[in-house]
Amino acid sequence: MDSEGLHLNIDYVGSSGIILSPEQKAALQTSLVILKNSGKFHRVYFWGKILGVKDDYFIAQGVGRDEMENRKTFYSKDCVHWGLLPPATKAMKEQSKLAKGRFTGDPSYEFEHTEQKKTEDGEEAGEEETKTKMRFSTATGEFKENNETTITIKEEDRLSSVIAEIDEDVKIVPRSAFIKTPDGKVNGNRSFEGLSVSESAKLCSYMHFRDPINLEEKSLLQKANLDKAIDFMDTLEEDIPKGSWSLQFERGSGLVTLRSLLWLGYVFYHVPGSQLYGSCYVGNGEKNLDLPFML
């Protein structure tokens, strides 16, 4: 959600239970402006909130002219002071999947994941335990006596990986809201008029805001009807499992809300016929792996 007009636009996602208290709105209005200036960003987005046990993290993202590259993520606990999160590498993402339980609210907290290796005698492998200890050391793998490897995952790294994963999985934009220029840059479409009511009822009018995965595998016949400047991303229709998005019309047909069932808490809104759209995530930061059972 764009930081400009945040206090007005947050009403659009209110029906999903996402609201900001007046003091949070006041703090965000000032601090995001400062963030934009200090980071020399073209735009700053309020990404959402990740709820933790002791504290919640507010997340913001700053982007340059090209919206797909160079996204910097910031977090804050009080909406006033923002800290830069390290960009998520592949190794970090793999490791953060091992950390279980909710976020604690302390960025320097370390989740410990203990894996016991099976020996050749067939000794009992033991159960995989997740112990949590307060340790202020760097993330290293330690080898213990009985062939255990303990991996520590810092909460900051886990946070960064979760945010990257959510962006990769569920961040969506309406079709033709972004244009790919011939030199490969992705810019906002100035003549985007919004989707019509009938278009906004279809899942194929929304696209994942990431590098396309399914697009290359399409046959030439399917690609013939696509416009290269607009259709350079995957649409929601190819998402597996089918039905992992809940599309609803609020206020009759005045507002369309898409909620992701894979990451519970991600909400996308769009007002048909206008340029207004945005998205927000407020949740635990846990992927809903039971989705196939629940549909």
Add this chain to the structure above:
Amino acid sequence: MFVLQPSPGRIYEMKGESRKVKGRSTVPHDETVSEEPPSSPQRYEEEEGEGFRELSPGEQRCVNAKLFLMREGSEIDGQNLYNHLSALLTKVLTEKSEESLSRLEDASKTFKREKFTYKEPFIRDNPGKTPSEVLAHSQWQMMKTACGDPKFIPNECFDLPDEDEEDVYRLIPNLVKQAQFFEQAGVGLPREEFIRVSIAMRELVESWPIESLRFWGKILGTRKNYYVVEAEFKDGEYESDLSDDEGEDDKSSNDKIEDSMIFDDDSTTVTDDIKPFYKPPPRIPCESMGTGLNKHVYFVCNEPGLPWTRLPHVSPAQIVAARKIRRFLTGDLNEHIVSHPPFPGLEKNYLRAQVARISAATTVSPIGYFRFDDNEEEEDTEESGSNGRNTCIIDQEFEGMPLRDLCDPTGQTWCHHMQSVLPQGRNTWFNPMEGKSGEAGDEDSEEEERNEPDEPEPEVGPPLLTPVSEDQPILESPAWIPRISSRLVPEFAVAILQSNTWPGSWSFGADRGRYFTSLYIGWGQKNLGGAFEPEIPPDVMEEFPSGPEITEGDDPSPEEESAFKAALADKEFDAEFGEDQAEEETSDVDD
């Protein structure tokens, strides 16, 4: 017959007369004609000054003809013959070309074509009612009826219970105040939605005998959402709503009876050993109406403004099944739930079961607000058995506690004031053995209870008013997370309590803990702490054990069968033949 002769004089006369008769103003006037007698203006004025006078027959015929020409044509609107001819003649006279005659028809056609006027069509655009309009209409109806006389200021003393028993609207909770507190904490719904729900609740208090009302929350669904309101009926007003469920249960039990009957009917061919061992588990009945899990009645609607639907009562079987499945709600109350283990009911039953579970687990209050009633008679405590007390009343002398205590992270300052749900699916324990021998008399059943070796253990839940810190934690995180609502303005903050077991359940405490309520906004799913493990299908029933009485054998092949038959036939033949032979012998002997 009057003939229009193309002489200038006549035309001028016509024009003069047209003025007198007050004809149409569309008639092209003198300005278009180049030649004009200078005397004509004078003549007009003279004639106009004279007013109307009687017309001579010639003039009368002239006027009639002209009126006929002026009559509006039926096909082309706004067109009459007179105008058309005048325009045509004007054109001819202005052009003064030599080929006027040959081009006369073309000119006429051009005029007709160009003069075509677009009349408003009879078929109008009717875009139909957009969904926004439909919704807005129903909400407007609701607001219109609620909108009262602006001069009327209601009695503000809604807290006094003796005032104005007739006014049912005082039962509606102060949602505006709740909305404000929830917003301060950064949770809940936008304030407009609270207002809409509050107005929609009026319909409920008007049509149902309600004792108390509470906005329970909002459950999100894949297609539509549910707004849930919790109500308590007045004593004696609980109708049996189990009629639907009872019918279903009877049907299913009838099916089971029929299945077992099949074996009974064929008992002639089937011996007792082959009857299946399966016995359906005993059916656990609901608690009596108005108590236990069915103490509260829930109403749902998809949008405030649409009519409320009452949810049916919940049965223990539904609670037990709801624990084992994990489904999103679709938003349609009559949707079937296809799952394993099969859920006994439709989506409205599943919704009711989830609402019951969430209420039982997350209805909390600051410790000290409720207390046990010491005046309860001894009998009541005995009847409730090992569950302890199951009712509590408001402590009038509750002084409140400071904010710091309410935000105590261990959660010792909040407690449950609704009974938890036992694994059986009820609030109070029901002994299934009791139900079977109930008719024999209570003393007999008690004896039998003690004698039965496989009597199930009575299930005990945590007693009422236990602090929330005693709840089971999820993995490493505690079950409840209390927090203060604001950092920047902590002096006027409220305490907000977030549930970890049922994410989406929020409770706040303000005014030193004296004003509190809970709200649920979420998908209606429990936090399992790990992956969902579905129930494995039960083992396949084994074959009958082979024994001396019953063994399995192969069917005989056709050759064996024919050989056997042949052998049998031979035996019979031999037997008959043997008798005959014996008879013959005897007969021979006689002879």
